[in-house]
Amino acid sequence: KVDNTPDDKTTTAKSSSLFTRYDRNAYDNAARNHFNSTADDEKLTYGNLDKDAIIKRRQRKRNNDNSSQQDDNDDSNNKCTTYLAPSSIPNSGLGMYTTIPYAKGDTFLLPEIGIMLQDKDAHYPQGSNKLLAQYPWGPGILTGGHREVTTGAVMVPGLGMLANSHLGLVNFRHSDTWRMQIDEDGTDSLSLEGLQSSTTLKDVGRGSSSYHSRVLFHADKNIQRGEELFVNYGDEWFTARESWIGVIPSAKNYEEADRLIAELFSENDGGHDVVDPQAYEVLLQDAAEKDKRLRAAFPDNVEDLPVAKDIGTARFSARSSIQSVEWIEENGVCIDNLVSGTSTIAQAGRGAFATRTINKGAVITTTPLITLEREQLQLWEEVDGTDVGVQNKIKKEDKVLEMVGHQLLLNYCYGHVNSSLILFPYSPTVNFINHGSKEKANAEIVWSSYPYHKGEWLNLSLEEMKELQKTGLMFDIVATKDISLGGEVLLYYGKDWEDSWNEHIEDWTTAENEQDGMMHKNVTDTLGVHLNQRSNSDSIILTVEEQKIQPYPPYLETVCRFKPPAEKCQDENNDYCTIRWSLSMNEMHDNPCDVISRPSIDGNDWYFVRMNITNSTSNETTRYHVEFLPRYAIRLINREYTKDQYSRGVFREVIGLPESLFPDHWIDLKEEDDNYIYQD
Ligand SMILES: C[S@@+](CC[C@H](N)C(=O)[O-])C[C@H]1O[C@@H](n2cnc3c(N)ncnc32)[C@H](O)[C@@H]1O
Numbered sequence: 001k002v003d004n005t006p007d008d009k010t011t012t013a014k015s016s017s018l019f020t021r022y023d024r025n026a027y028d029n030a031a032r033n034h035f036n037s038t039a040d041d042e043k044l045t046y047g048n049l050d051k052d053a054i055i056k057r058r059q060r061k062r063n064n065d066n067s068s069q070q071d072d073n074d075d076s077n078n079k080c081t082t083y084l085a086p087s088s089i090p091n092s093g094l095g096m097y098t099t100i101p102y103a104k105g106d107t108f109l110l111p112e113i114g115i116m117l118q119d120k121d122a123h124y125p126q127g128s129n130k131l132l133a134q135y136p137w138g139p140g141i142l143t144g145g146h147r148e149v150t151t152g153a154v155m156v157p158g159l160g161m162l163a164n165s166h167l168g169l170v171n172f173r174h175s176d177t178w179r180m181q182i183d184e185d186g187t188d189s190l191s192l193e194g195l196q197s198s199t200t201l202k203d204v205g206r207g208s209s210s211y212h213s214r215v216l217f218h219a220d221k222n223i224q225r226g227e228e229l230f231v232n233y234g235d236e237w238f239t240a241r242e243s244w245i246g247v248i249p250s251a252k253n254y255e256e257a258d259r260l261i262a263e264l265f266s267e268n269d270g271g272h273d274v275v276d277p278q279a280y281e282v283l284l285q286d287a288a289e290k291d292k293r294l295r296a297a298f299p300d301n302v303e304d305l306p307v308a309k310d311i312g313t314a315r316f317s318a319r320s321s322i323q324s325v326e327w328i329e330e331n332g333v334c335i336d337n338l339v340s341g342t343s344t345i346a347q348a349g350r351g352a353f354a355t356r357t358i359n360k361g362a363v364i365t366t367t368p369l370i371t372l373e374r375e376q377l378q379l380w381e382e383v384d385g386t387d388v389g390v391q392n393k394i395k396k397e398d399k400v401l402e403m404v405g406h407q408l409l410l411n412y413c414y415g416h417v418n419s420s421l422i423l424f425p426y427s428p429t430v431n432f433i434n435h436g437s438k439e440k441a442n443a444e445i446v447w448s449s450y451p452y453h454k455g456e457w458l459n460l461s462l463e464e465m466k467e468l469q470k471t472g473l474m475f476d477i478v479a480t481k482d483i484s485l486g487g488e489v490l491l492y493y494g495k496d497w498e499d500s501w502n503e504h505i506e507d508w509t510t511a512e513n514e515q516d517g518m519m520h521k522n523v524t525d526t527l528g529v530h531l532n533q534r535s536n537s538d539s540i541i542l543t544v545e546e547q548k549i550q551p552y553p554p555y556l557e558t559v560c561r562f563k564p565p566a567e568k569c570q571d572e573n574n575d576y577c578t579i580r581w582s583l584s585m586n587e588m589h590d591n592p593c594d595v596i597s598r599p600s601i602d603g604n605d606w607y608f609v610r611m612n613i614t615n616s617t618s619n620e621t622t623r624y625h626v627e628f629l630p631r632y633a634i635r636l637i638n639r640e641y642t643k644d645q646y647s648r649g650v651f652r653e654v655i656g657l658p659e660s661l662f663p664d665h666w667i668d669l670k671e672e673d674d675n676y677i678y679q680d
């Protein structure tokens with residue numbers, strides 16, 4: 001899956017130009033309203049994205065949909081609206097369906113987590129042909145993702161992983177809210193939600209969960225009741241996989257096929273609903289010669305043309321992509337019983353809360369699982385020395401490598417501490433579920449009773465499991481107590497996990513007392529997360545001159561929102577043409593956008609800014625001087641690898657599946673083995 005934001009890492013300065021065009025109308029009003037907005041819960045603000053507001057808004061939506069006004073707190077008719085059910089795309093397993101309509105622009109009401117994988121192919125080069133390679137999005141799907149690590153790949157469950165892609169029927173898109181507000185996807189949001197969850201250097205929970213907890217999608221068109229939800233994996237995702245998934249048409253291919261079919265009908269006398277089979281044969285041959293993807297957009301049989309003309313070739317190719325609500329309820333399982341919010345547990349980050357009353361024994365959610373190998377998540381660094389064989393070190397070619405930890409994704413995987421096989425669930429919001437003690441837990445995991453769970457896989461050997469390049473195992477999360485509307489859902493992660501967590505708490509305190517610099521390497525203080533939120537924060541933006549005397553802390557840099565000049569924007573798809581945050585490097589100063597001077601006009605603070613923008617298509621970097629950017633168009637972000645998740649010593653542990661579920665023959669590691677799995 002790719003995002004359509006440019007990869008700013010390829011910075012080759014070729015040309016520079018000076019211009020002073022600041023198109024206020026294009027973004028000023030929108031941004032100003034946005035930043036100044038009060039708690040109007042129809043807009044995307046922190047307040048209204050909180051779980052209570054989402055629960056209420058969801059109810060209101062449903063009530064309006066039923067044309068009957070009900071009390072927001074009335075949960076009696078709070079039916080499920082999002083389902084997992086067999087996809088209409090042949091051979092693509094399960095998909096997501098909605099039983100309520102969405103208007104174009106409506107936000108999908110389950111903010112999702114984004115889990116950044118750092119440089120995964122460098123740490124685990126063999127990973128490219130594994131299942132893990134099929135799911136991640138480009139780093140641009142996360143706020144500031146391009147600047148978080150050198151090569152980022154992002155796991156976004158729910159719409160980002162469970163929904164299939166049909167390029168001609170895309171109805172949900174990733175919301176680029178970060179173009180409006182750098183923190184909108186939840187980056188740093190934990191610090192905003194009360195002291196309980198804010199992270200300071202003392203906090204043992206630092207870096208153990210993702211800061212990106214509000215990845216949003218919005219309806220790209222009006223969506224009707226019963227539609228399968230499709231996102232856009234990008235053309236390239238399909239062309240790169242042609243040898244095994246076949247030739248898949250692009251959105252443009254379907255449009256062209258529709259046009260050519262319409263022409264064929266109009267050539268008929270009087271436009272009868274009959275087409276000469278020979279004429280159609282010629283059309284198909286022409287299309288095949290021109291582009292095999294175009295040919296693939298046409299129905300094979302001439303008899304199907306009247307229907308294809310009526311509903312469009314894209315819909316024709318997946319006719320069952322609009323189902324009756326009854327079919328969905330019968331063949332699907334509910335996947336919107338949970339919404340994320342700040343956990344009630346200290347140091348646990350975010351948690352999952354019930355969007356409706358759930359009775360003891362009911363299935364809270366069902367999730368497919370990706371099979372991963374633990375070693376895919378190991379992080380290795382080249383070190384000096386030859387003491388290979390000492391714990392954590394191996395020799396690879398001429399280098400000595402030390403295992404320095406695991407990807408954050410490990411904390412979201414289920415398995416057994418002594419198994420090299422781990423499972424990542426990817427239904428919406430399922431990854432927010434925290435651990436509660438045996439007494440506090442109100443949910444448990446069981447292998448799914450949904451017929452699409454491949455229970456027979458549990459008999460496969462580890463090697464056979466690791467060879468499988470598809471998903472098949474699924475688990476249900478079942479309520480073990482009655483859970484009230486808005487209650488936090490907690491699982492018991494197991495004794496091994498609890499022990500690891502307690503050990504981590506001890507180590508963390510010790511390391512702090514020792515003032516071990518390594519322990520906090522790359523850990524930011526709270527400055528970075530709070531700076532952008534201050535109401536009167538103008539003084540924190542420094543001009544180039546001021547930076548000479550008082551540089552920013554080494555973990556911070558600036559980014560700017562920017563509207564490029566009109567002459568660059570003839571092609572709408574050109575990266576230049578999107579109002580965007582500049583995330584490219586500035587070779588003169590280290591900051592992507594430098595504030596040259598800080599004039600004050602209109603009683604507001606405005607900034608004269610210099611920045612570099614790289615066009616991802618041409619790789620050309622242009623330096624712009626932009627006059628008078630307002631304060632809210634300039635933000636501070638963390639530099640590469642300075643977010644907490646990249647620091648040493650942060651907590652990493654797989655979540656324990658109940659012993660009774662995990663097959664004994666998958667336990668292959670002794671406790672210390674994990675260090676040595678990595679092989680050439
Ligand atoms: C599957 S994630 C749960 C969602 C996570 N809290 C978040 O904000 O994304 C598991 C991680 O959450 C944190 N966590 C879960 N339960 C916890 C608890 N009871 N105490 C402390 N941390 C917890 C740990 O960092 C753990 O590795």
